[in-house]
Amino acid sequence: MITVENLTKRYGGFTAVDDISFEVRPGSVVGFLGPNGAGKSTAMRMMTGLTPATSGRATILGQPYRELHNPGRQVGVMLDASAQHPGRTGREVLRVAAVSVGVGKARVEEALALVGLTDEEAGRRVRNYSLGMRQRLGIAAALLGEPQVLVLDEPANGLDPQGIHWMRGLLRRFADGGGTVLLSSHLLHEVQIVADDLVMIGRGRIVAMGSKEELLSRGGTTVHSTDDARLAGLLEAAGVPVTRTGSGLVVDAEPGVVGKVAAEERVVLLELRSGGSEGLEEMFLGLTAATSREGDAA
Amino acid sequence: MSTDTRTATPAVGGAPTQSVSPAAPLEGPPGVPFARTLRAELRKMVDTRAGRWMVIVMAAIAALVLAAFVIWGPAGDATFRSLLELSTLPLALLLPVLGIMAATAEWTQRTGLVTFTLEPRRGRVVLAKALAALLLALVVLAVATAAAALANLAGGGAWDLTAAVAGGLVLALLIYVLQGVAFGLLFLNTPVAIVSVLVLPTAWTIATQIFGSLDDVGEWLDMDSVTRPLFAGEMAGRDWAQLTTGVAAWVLLPLAVGTYRVLRREVK
Secondary structure, three states: OEEEEEEEEEEOOEEEEEEEEEEEOOOOEEEEEOOOOOOHHHHHHHHOOOOOOOEEEEEEOOEOHHHOEOHHHOEEEEOOOOOOOOOOEHHHHHHHHHHHHOOOHHHHHHHHHHOOOOHHHHOOEHHHOOHHHHHHHHHHHHHOOOOOEEEEOOOOOOOOHHHHHHHHHHHHHHHHOOOEEEEEEOOHHHHHHHOOEEEEEEOOEEEEEEEHHHHHHOOOEEEEEOOHHHHHHHHHHOOOOEEEEOOEEEEOOOHHHHHHHHHHOOOOEEEEEEOHHHHHHHHHHHHHHOOOHHHHHO | OOHHHHHHOOEEOOOOOOOOOOOOOOOOOOEOOHHHHHHHHHHHHHOOHHHHHHHHHHHHHHHHHHHHHHHHOOHHHOOHHHHHHHHHHHHHHHHHHHHHHHHHHHHHOOOHHHHHHHOOOHHHHHHHHHHHHHHHHHHHHHHHHHHHHHHHHHHOOOOOOOHHHHHHHHHHHHHHHHHHHHHHHHHOOHHHHHHHHHHHHHHHHHHHHHOHHHHHHHHHHOHHHHHHHHHHOOOOHHHHHHHHHHHHHHHHHHHHHHHHHHHHOOOO
C-alpha cells in the first residue's frame, strides 16, 4: 500500500509537485500518468526518500520510506533504467543489489528468468544493453527482494509492444498476489495496456483519478460525421456541450442523444461511440493541455 | 495506518471492501545491517573494469618500480625499508584516486538511485565506502610490502623496518586514501576531485614556499610536511599536533562538508 498525503515539492518559486494526495491499495496496478515535466518523477523520488518533501508526506506499507526495515525486501524501486554502471554485467548489477538486500545468488537467477533476460544477456555489460533490456534489468532488480510494493518510473519506456504486454502480465500477476504497483508513464496508450487504474497529473497537480472504465465513461461520446461543423452547431443548439478535436467531436452526452440529432437533421455519421481509447486520449490531452508545455505557448 | 487518514485520502485501485488485510511492513530497524552495506560497497569497487584495473595497476606499479630498482639501481645499498618506501611512493599518489572513485561513482553513473533506495541512511553508505576504500588500500599495501620483501631477499639487503616506520607508513597512506574519499564526496565528480586532490595541497605547499610568512602556518597545514615525520617513523609530540591540524584541514573538513552534501543532496 502506498499513501501520499498533501505531498508538495517546491524548488524556489517553482512548484514541481503541488499538494497531491492518493492511496494505492494492494492488489492494484495504478498508472501515474502525465506529460513530461508534470512532476511524476519528483513525486516518486519523494515516495522513496530520495528527495525531501517540502510539505506533506508519503508512506509505504504505513511507514515513511526511510523508516522501512530492509526496504529492498518490501519495496521494489526502479526510478531510472539507464542509471546503471555501464561497466557491470547485468548479473553483477543484481548480485551487488542481492548482497545489500540479503538474498542469495539463486534469487538473482530467478529474477533474471522472471524478466526474460537470457544467460548470455545477463553476462553482457550494461553498456551494450538496449533500453528495453535495461528496463528488464531494472525490473529484475526491483523484484529481487520479493517486495510487496513496486514503484516504477517509466518502466514501459523503450519496450516494444510485445514487451509492454509482457509487462502487463508480469505486473498483473504481481498485483493478483496481493502486491501494490505504482508505475508512471507519459504515454496514455502504454499505461492503458499496463495499468487498471489511473492517477493523472499535470503541472504538479492531480487532474483526475479512478479506474480506466470510470475515466472512460467520463470521456463522453466521440462522433465524426461528413459535416462536423454543422453537427456541432446542431448539437449546441440542442443544448449539448461539444468539444472539437482533431478527429471529430467529443460530446458530453449519451451516443443515443447524438444519434437522434444526427438522424433528425440528416447528418451522415462516420463514427459514433462512447468514450473509447481515443476518448481517454482526448481527455488526457484535454486535461493536460491547460497544464502542459503546449499550453504555455497557447 | 489509522482509519481517519484512509477516508481522507482518495484511493485508487482495489475494491474498497477488499478482504485482503492491509499488508504489514517487515519488523525491524530501518535500513540494512552495516556488514551487508560494507560488502556491497567493497564489491562495487572491484567489479568494474576501471576499479579492478586501478587496483591491479597500483600493485603492478609498486612491483615494477622495485624490479627496475633491483635490476638497474644501486642494489648494494638497498634495505627493506628503502625498498618499501620506494614501492609505496607511487601509492601515495594513486591510492587517493581509489577513495575518489569509491565516493563519486554513485553520482557520476547515477547508481545512487539504486544504492540509496536500498539503504536510505546515506551516512552508513558513506561510512561503508570510506571503510571499503581503506580496506582495499591495505590490500594494495600488503602486495607492495610483499614485493618489497621479495626484492630485498633478491638483493640481500638488511631487514631494518621498525614498527614506528611501518605504522607511520600505513597510517600516512590511509590518511591519503581518506583524503581521496573526502574530496570525492566534496565534489561528487571524479575528474574535478582527482585534480583537486593532486593540485590543491601542492599549490598550498608552493604558496608556503613563495610567501615566507606562510611558513609557520605551513608546518601545521601542509600535508607534505605534516606527514614527513610519519613516513620517517619519527613522530614526536609536536609532530602529532601538526599531523592532527593538517589532517583536520585537508581530510576531516572536506569529509564533513562532503558527507553533509551527500546526506542533503537530492538523488536524481
